[in-house]
Amino acid sequence: xxxxxxxxxxxxxxxxxxxxxxxxxxxxxxxxxxxxxxxxxxxxxxxxxxxxxxxxxxxxxxxxxxxxxxxxxxxxxxxxxxxxxxxxxxxxxxxxxxxxxxxxxxxxxxxxxxxxxxxxxxxxxxxxxxxxxxxxxxxxxxxxxxxxxxxxxxxxxxxxxxxxxxxxxxxxxxxxxxxxxxxxxxxxxxxxxxxxxxxxxxxxxxxxxxxxxxxx
Numbered sequence: 099x100x101x102x103x104x105x106x107x108x109x110x111x112x113x114x115x116x117x118x119x120x121x122x123x124x125x126x127x128x129x130x131x132x133x134x135x136x137x138x139x140x141x142x143x144x145x146x147x148x149x150x151x152x153x154x155x156x157x158x159x160x161x162x163x164x165x166x167x168x169x170x171x172x173x174x175x176x177x178x179x180x181x182x183x184x185x186x187x188x189x190x191x192x193x194x195x196x197x198x199x200x201x202x203x204x205x206x207x208x209x210x211x212x213x214x215x216x217x218x219x220x221x222x223x224x225x226x227x228x229x230x231x232x233x234x235x236x237x238x239x240x241x242x243x244x245x246x247x248x249x250x251x252x253x254x255x256x257x258x259x260x261x262x263x264x265x266x267x268x269x270x271x272x273x274x275x276x277x278x279x280x281x282x283x284x285x286x287x288x289x290x291x292x293x294x295x296x297x298x299x300x301x302x303x304x305x306x307x308x309x310x311x312x313x314x
Contacts, residue, residue: 121176121187124151128171128268147196148268149184151177153204158184158196166194209300212307220245220304228311249312256309265301 127148146159147169156179160166168188169175176187185193207215217226223238225231228245235242249256 120178122151122178124149124175124177124186126169126171126173126175127155129165129169131165146199149175149177149186151179155202155204156184156198157200157202159199160194160196169194209296210303212303212305212310215300215304216307228308245308246311246313248308256312258305258309261305261308262301265304 127150129145129147132144132146143163144159144161145163145165146157149156149158166186166188169186178185179198182198184196184198186196188194205218207218209215216228220228221232222234223230223232223242224245225235225242230242230244232242248261252260
């Protein structure tokens with residue numbers, strides 16, 4: 099009997115050890131909510147978190163849920179990924195399960211080349227010509243906007259501060275400005291660059307390149 103109890107405890111400890119080793123360090127970049135329908139008594143909402151793990155940003159969601167208490171923007175977390183699901187350790191004891199909606203890898207690029215960064219990070223949705231016809235555009239719920247028309251849509255002046263804000267913090271809810279499917283590039287570019295000044299330089303150079311594509 100004592101030997102059986104020892105075996106049970108050993109199995110439990112090994113299970114905990116394996117589970118602990120499967121966790122990865124991550125960071126919640128941002129969270130948001132989105133309505134997707136109604137029932138007779140209350141609206142249905144999805145809670146979305148953008149979670150950066152290494153050089154990948156995941157957009158994960160929980161349908162018909164409220165934001166999890168204890169999980170906030172900017173928070174360092176422990177998470178594990180299994181197929182199309184992410185499990186986040188909340189409060190060092192409870193796992194919260196999310197569905198992975200989008201996975202955005204972060205390839206290395208030169209901070210000096212806005213064109214290289216655009217072709218690597220943006221063209222998959224916006225197209226290399228920035229007109230919204232990238233290879234992944236058809237899979238998005240809201241088509242990517244034509245970035246060559248930014249100046250014309252802002253009274254003939256390129257909206258430098260607005261584009262910088264979108265790159266850093268994400269888009270507004272106005273469909274004309276894009277959708278929440280767009281990655282938040284500020285933290286993504288920050289993950290590539292060791293120091294914040296280089297991350298700022300990346301956003302500045304990417305912004306300048308987008309400005310160079312504006313329709314006359």
